[in-house]
Amino acid sequence: xxxxxxxxxxxxxxxxxxxxxxxxxxxxxxxxxxxxxxxxxxxxxxxxxxxxxxxxxxxxxxxxxxxxxxxxxxxxxxxxxxxxxxxxxxxxxxxxxxxxxxxxxxxxxxxxxxxxxxxxxxxxxxxxxxxxxxxxxxxxxxxxxxxxxxxxxxxxxxxxxxxxxxxxxxxxxxxxxxxxxxxxxxxxxxxxxxxxxxxxxxxxxxxxxxxxxxxxxxxxxxxxxxxxxxxxxxxxxxxxxxxxxxxxxxxxxxxxxxxxxxxxxxxxxxxxxxxxxxxxxxxxxxxxxxxxxxxxxxxxxxxxxxxxxxxx
Numbered sequence: 001x002x003x004x005x006x007x008x009x010x011x012x013x014x015x016x017x018x019x020x021x022x023x024x025x026x027x028x029x030x031x032x033x034x035x036x037x038x039x040x041x042x043x044x045x046x047x048x049x050x051x052x053x054x055x056x057x058x059x060x061x062x063x064x065x066x067x068x069x070x071x072x073x074x075x076x077x078x079x080x081x082x083x084x085x086x087x088x089x090x091x092x093x094x095x096x097x098x099x100x101x102x103x104x105x106x107x108x109x110x111x112x113x114x115x116x117x118x119x120x121x122x123x124x125x126x127x128x129x130x131x132x133x134x135x136x137x138x139x140x141x142x143x144x145x146x147x148x149x150x151x152x153x154x155x156x157x158x159x160x161x162x163x164x165x166x167x168x169x170x171x172x173x174x175x176x177x178x179x180x181x182x183x184x185x186x187x188x189x190x191x192x193x194x195x196x197x198x199x200x201x202x203x204x205x206x207x208x209x210x211x212x213x214x215x216x217x218x219x220x221x222x223x224x225x226x227x228x229x230x231x232x233x234x235x236x237x238x239x240x241x242x243x244x245x246x247x248x249x250x251x252x253x254x255x256x257x258x259x260x261x262x263x264x265x266x267x268x269x270x271x272x273x274x275x276x277x278x279x280x281x282x283x284x285x286x287x288x289x290x291x292x293x294x295x296x297x298x299x300x301x302x303x304x305x306x307x308x309x310x311x312x
Contacts, residue, residue: 067130195243
């Protein structure tokens with residue numbers, strides 16, 4: 001395999017969507033919401049919560065791919081619009097991002113009240129039936145409680161103006177945004193949790209294996225278990241990724257690059273051990289899941305890769 005072929009295979013692997021129980025369930029719930037709106041005009045808004053790397057963005061993109069933009073003779077129809085909430089989650093920056101996603105040629109122009117009116121008009125003209133806001137916790141992260149309330153209040157007013165379903169994706173502290181503004185909270189159902197499940201439950205290991213098994217056929221090079229049993233490999237993969245699909249793909253992609261660079265024909269345990277150091281530089285000895293001396297515990301203590309980003 002030459003360099004160009006390898007890079008193409010790596011791109012294909014990176015773009016692979018991996019489904020698991022809650023992934024499929026949330027897709028079905030989003031499908032129900034948009035079909036309910038189409039048939040009855042009833043608006044249901046959803047919140048999807050998950051840790052970083054658990055597959056939220058993949059899920060959002062997977063759903064949007066079901067409803068692609070259509071360029072018709074007289075107009076462009078955009079049934080579902082995906083917006084990545086900017087890290088500076090102010091009212092103005094969020095309004096600009098939504099306008100840009102809707103195809104406004106000058107999203108930065110006008111006061112917030114004018115931008116909001118244009119969003120409403122574009123939603124109507126584009127026949128948009130759902131807005132999906134990824135990284136929505138950035139709205140909460142911005143400023144103190146007063147500015148958080150103001151942004152949440154604007155979002156509430158936007159929901160009232162556009163009258164279509166809105167889905168918020170974010171990490172767990174997104175729930176704090178809904179606590180800031182009671183009126184906004186009333187417009188959303190209870191959060192849906194995107195996760196493989198509880199690591200303490202017996203079926204969790206099986207779910208982790210299913211995800212790993214779904215990715216293996218897409219790898220351009222085979223994965224060798226070496227002296228590891230299937231259960232041992234699955235457990236080590238779990239501790240190396242905390243059960244998050246995004247980290248699993250990152251780990252395997254890094255191992256692939258290492259294997260290809262040294263001319264290997266299969267991904268080995270030592271390749272995986274090296275690859276984990278690209279996720280966490282502190283992954284030495286007993287703190288590296290692919291090291292024989294690994295301690296077999298979650299790496300979620302302060303300073304470790306899967307510690308909480310910040311207190312909620």
